[in-house]
Amino acid sequence: MTAPLRAILWAQFRILRNFYPRTGPIASLFAALLTLFWYGLWTALAVFIAGVLRHPEQLRSVPSLNLPSLFSNGLLLIFAYWQLVPLILVSSGMSLDLRRLAVYPISDTQLFWMEVLLRITTSLEMLILLAGLAIGLAGNPGASSWAWLALPIYILLNLLVGVAVKDLLTRLLAQRGWRELVVILFVSLAALPQYVSVFGMPAWVKSLLKIAPPVWLPWAATAHLLLPSRAVWPAILILLTWLVAVYGFSRWQFARSLRFDREEVKAAENSTTRAGLIEHFYCLPRRFFPDPLAALLEKELRFLSRAPRFRLVFLMGFSFGLMIWLPIALGNLGPTSRSSFLANNFLTVVCIYALTLLAEVAFWNHLGFDRAAAQLYFLAPISYRTVILAKNLAGFAFLLLELFAIFLVMLGLRLPLQPQQFLEAMAVTFVLGLFLVSIGNAGSTLYPRPVDPSQSWRSSSAGRFHTLLLLFYPLASIPILVAYGARYVLSANQPSLAPFAFYAVLLLGVGVGYALYQAVLDFAATRAERDREKIVAALSASAGPVAA
Amino acid sequence: MPNLPPDLPLPNAPPAIAVRNLFKTYGQKHAVDGLNLVVPRGCFYGFLGPNGAGKTTTIRMLMGLIPPTSGEIEILGFQMSRQSLDIRRLLGLVPDDTLLFDHLTGGEFIEFVGRLYGLPLREAHERSLELLALFELDGNARKLIAEYSKGMRKRCAMAAALIHRPQLFLMDEPFEGVDAVGARLMKNILIEQVRRGATIFLTSHVLDVVERLCDRIAIIHEGQLVVEGSMDDLRQGPDSGRETLEELFVRTVGGAPSTEKLEWLA
Numbered sequence: 168m169t170a171p172l173r174a175i176l177w178a179q180f181r182i183l184r185n186f187y188p189r190t191g192p193i194a195s196l197f198a199a200l201l202t203l204f205w206y207g208l209w210t211a212l213a214v215f216i217a218g219v220l221r222h223p224e225q226l227r228s229v230p231s232l233n234l235p236s237l238f239s240n241g242l243l244l245i246f247a248y249w250q251l252v253p254l255i256l257v258s259s260g261m262s263l264d265l266r267r268l269a270v271y272p273i274s275d276t277q278l279f280w281m282e283v284l285l286r287i288t289t290s291l292e293m294l295i296l297l298a299g300l301a302i303g304l305a306g307n308p309g310a311s312s313w314a315w316l317a318l319p320i321y322i323l324l325n326l327l328v329g330v331a332v333k334d335l336l337t338r339l340l341a342q343r344g345w346r347e348l349v350v351i352l353f354v355s356l357a358a359l360p361q362y363v364s365v366f367g368m369p370a371w372v373k374s375l376l377k378i379a380p381p382v383w384l385p386w387a388a389t390a391h392l393l394l395p396s397r398a399v400w401p402a403i404l405i406l407l408t409w410l411v412a413v414y415g416f417s418r419w420q421f422a423r424s425l426r427f428d429r430e431e432v433k434a435a436e437n438s439t440t441r442a443g444l445i446e447h448f449y450c451l452p453r454r455f456f457p458d459p460l461a462a463l464l465e466k467e468l469r470f471l472s473r474a475p476r477f478r479l480v481f482l483m484g485f486s487f488g489l490m491i492w493l494p495i496a497l498g499n500l501g502p503t504s505r506s507s508f509l510a511n512n513f514l515t516v517v518c519i520y521a522l523t524l525l526a527e528v529a530f531w532n533h534l535g536f537d538r539a540a541a542q543l544y545f546l547a548p549i550s551y552r553t554v555i556l557a558k559n560l561a562g563f564a565f566l567l568l569e570l571f572a573i574f575l576v577m578l579g580l581r582l583p584l585q586p587q588q589f590l591e592a593m594a595v596t597f598v599l600g601l602f603l604v605s606i607g608n609a610g611s612t613l614y615p616r617p618v619d620p621s622q623s624w625r626s627s628s629a630g631r632f633h634t635l636l637l638l639f640y641p642l643a644s645i646p647i648l649v650a651y652g653a654r655y656v657l658s659a660n661q662p663s664l665a666p667f668a669f670y671a672v673l674l675l676g677v678g679v680g681y682a683l684y685q686a687v688l689d690f691a692a693t694r695a696e697r698d699r700e701k702i703v704a705a706l707s708a709s710a711g712p713v714a715a
Numbered sequence: 716m717p718n719l720p721p722d723l724p725l726p727n728a729p730p731a732i733a734v735r736n737l738f739k740t741y742g743q744k745h746a747v748d749g750l751n752l753v754v755p756r757g758c759f760y761g762f763l764g765p766n767g768a769g770k771t772t773t774i775r776m777l778m779g780l781i782p783p784t785s786g787e788i789e790i791l792g793f794q795m796s797r798q799s800l801d802i803r804r805l806l807g808l809v810p811d812d813t814l815l816f817d818h819l820t821g822g823e824f825i826e827f828v829g830r831l832y833g834l835p836l837r838e839a840h841e842r843s844l845e846l847l848a849l850f851e852l853d854g855n856a857r858k859l860i861a862e863y864s865k866g867m868r869k870r871c872a873m874a875a876a877l878i879h880r881p882q883l884f885l886m887d888e889p890f891e892g893v894d895a896v897g898a899r900l901m902k903n904i905l906i907e908q909v910r911r912g913a914t915i916f917l918t919s920h921v922l923d924v925v926e927r928l929c930d931r932i933a934i935i936h937e938g939q940l941v942v943e944g945s946m947d948d949l950r951q952g953p954d955s956g957r958e959t960l961e962e963l964f965v966r967t968v969g970g971a972p973s974t975e976k977l978e979w980l981a
Contacts, residue, residue, distance in 0.1 A: 171830070174827055181819055181827075182818040266780070267816070269780055270778050270780060270803065270806075271828070271832070272804040272832060272833070274800055426782045428782070430772075430781070431741055707817070
């Protein structure tokens with residue numbers, strides 16, 4: 168490895184070493200355990216795969232098993248996970264902060280390969296699985312001794328595609344219009360397998376697939392190389408052709424991102440900005456609230472709706488969420504309780520998914536998302552409690568808009584929508600939102616982290632808080648689970664009482680949630696006043712050469 | 716031939732910066748509008764202009780951070796479009812402070828930059844310690860850059876810019892937020908650098924500092940070069956000998972004071 172790359176890795180190590188001792192031992196331990204558990208699950212799966220592949224007699228005992236198809240589809244799934252999961256999580260993993268490194272004498276080639284290596288962080292799980300596959304094949308007496316060598320090429324191909332996708336999306340998502348188009352495209356692509364599973368494959372696609380196995384696809388070519396096959400050389404040629412093509416494409420995309428000028432995009436957007444109906448929306452708070460609350464709330468509405476990251480998750484809430492969950496709800500999953508529960512509560516599930524996405528930018532770490540204004544909040548003659556309140560009200564205003572957008576899309580698609588479903592979804596989302604916003608207020612004050620709102624693919628909450636959220640989500644869901652439990656129990660014995668019990672529990676949840684909200688609001692306000700210096704310092708900090 | 720310091724440029728060496736017909740367009744607006752500029756080697760060059768005139772856009776293009784819409788940039792004889800890596804090796808940069816890494820200490824950052832410029836590890840470490848001491852940052856050796864004041868950040872950026880002994884410094888507002896003692900130190904170091912043959916290209920709003928330091932001055936307004944030359948060349952009128960850079964600047968960019976007053980402010 169060359170000196171600049173070693174220097175970047177060294178600096179990144181130093182940054183982590185300087186940063187993590189400040190997060191406290193309990194949270195660090197919790198995060199470590201959770202990471203261990205997650206990757207432990209994938210390792211167990213990899214060990215299973217390796218075990219099965221080392222003993223081929225186990226596979227032969229399954230009569231209808233088509234090994235080429237199994238391998239090909241498995242590798243396709245790995246490819247899909249590698250490329251799509253970061254999209255679903257709206258995350259780009261770790262990547263070079265090119266703006267900071269572009270001025271130093273590091274060649275574009277060196278930066279490119281560094282970025283390729285960092286793509287591993289977006290899908291370490293798949294690397295573990297492929298390692299299991301390679302180990303299994305290496306120990307399989309029936310497999311060719313060099314079959315596993317196809318896997319590094321397949322991994323490299325995935326990494327290169329990852330770089331191209333990330334760079335292309337980063338640039339496209341920075342541009343209004345393109346951003347919306349890209350989201351809709353990916354929504355459609357991501358939901359495609361589910362739609363196919365529900366509505367069946369169109370005849371023309373079926374006929375296309377009958378030409379199968381389509382060895383010209385990279386996963387099929389890799390599968391051919393992994394299994395004893397006569398078509399080794401064509402498969403090698405195909406895989407290498409893909410590799411060269413993808414390499415060329417990802418280099419091109421990387422080079423364009425390296426010199427990408429965000430100012431240019433902003434200037435183009437500013438020239439097309441129009442004041443219209445939206446301005447009336449921004450001015451609504453002044454009709455209902457006094458200043459300074461109204462002024463703060465108006466500022467929040469304007470700021471959030473103009474932040475690319477917020478716009479992305481808002482759009483995803485009513486498009487991606489709907490399209491991802493719809494096939495599952497309507498799916499041919501059989502008359503299991505799971506599928507019918509999803510079908511009956513489809514709207515609520517979509518609304519909660521939208522709330523989860525929106526919470527990332529509107530509830531967690533609200534100071535970090537808006538760090539330029541944070542100092543002003545401490546300097547202006549306003550209480551910090553008012554600031555938090557304004558941010559929470561803005562969050563709920565957008566949540567309400569999001570829910571209405573979901574209902575409108577459902578109506579537009581002529582999906583069955585009954586008033587009680589509408590009411591239920593609203594009530595459940597509101598109660599959950601009330602608990603989540605309290606957690607967000609505490610987290611924003613205790614773990615502020617600077618975030619660039621123009622970067623659509625960056626996580627906005629601190630890593631430690633992100634980990635704690637995994638604990639808080641189930642806790643915040645307790646009132647909802649109790650409400651559903653009460654309705655389930657009563658629906659068998661006293662069906663007429665079931666809805667009342669459901670809403671009574673939710674009402675109780677509102678009471679508890681409101682009390683919690685007030686308590687946390689007071690805590691956050693006091694804590695923020697006390698730790699203002701620490702908060703401002705934390706928000707002033709910027710990331711290292713590699714940003715997560 | 717007199718004894719010259721080894722770094723001093725040869726008489727026929729290409730200029731430090733040559734910019735030809737440079738444009739940077741954002742939408743309908745020309746942030747830089749047909750700029751032509753030649754910065755001789757070994758000179759202290761002040762690049763001035765009112766806010767939004769295109770100074771930072773120009774310096775960002777010279778650093779290679781953003782590509783020009785059209786036009787040519789040649790730095791130390793290398794073409795930016797084809798030899799940007801060669802150029803970057805010779806530059807010392809004091810950019811706006813967004814390019815610092817806040818979770819590193821000052822020493823770590825300086826050492827990191829040295830290593831990016833290809834200095835051996837030990838040399839980068841030793842130089843970083845010496846630069847920390849020179850810029851009086853060694854008292855805060857364990858302090859993260861995030862905890863630095865604005866002046867300390869600028870001093871740290873300047874120290875990092877010096878570590879590989881560059882031939883050309885590009886500095887965007889290097890004295891911004893720096894106290895008088897720190898500014899004096901920085902000025903002395905920069906003068907030393909010019910003496911050894913390096914070229915300094917800086918933007919600043921501290922006009923008296925620019926007036927005292929710079930051999931040549933360019934003023935840019937609305938993306939276009941308005942005047943360029945030495946202070947003596949640029950002074951005009953019967954009292955031209957006494958005209959300050961501030962007066963020259965206001966005369967050039969036409970900052971007419973508003974005659975209307977806000978009643979409520981009176």
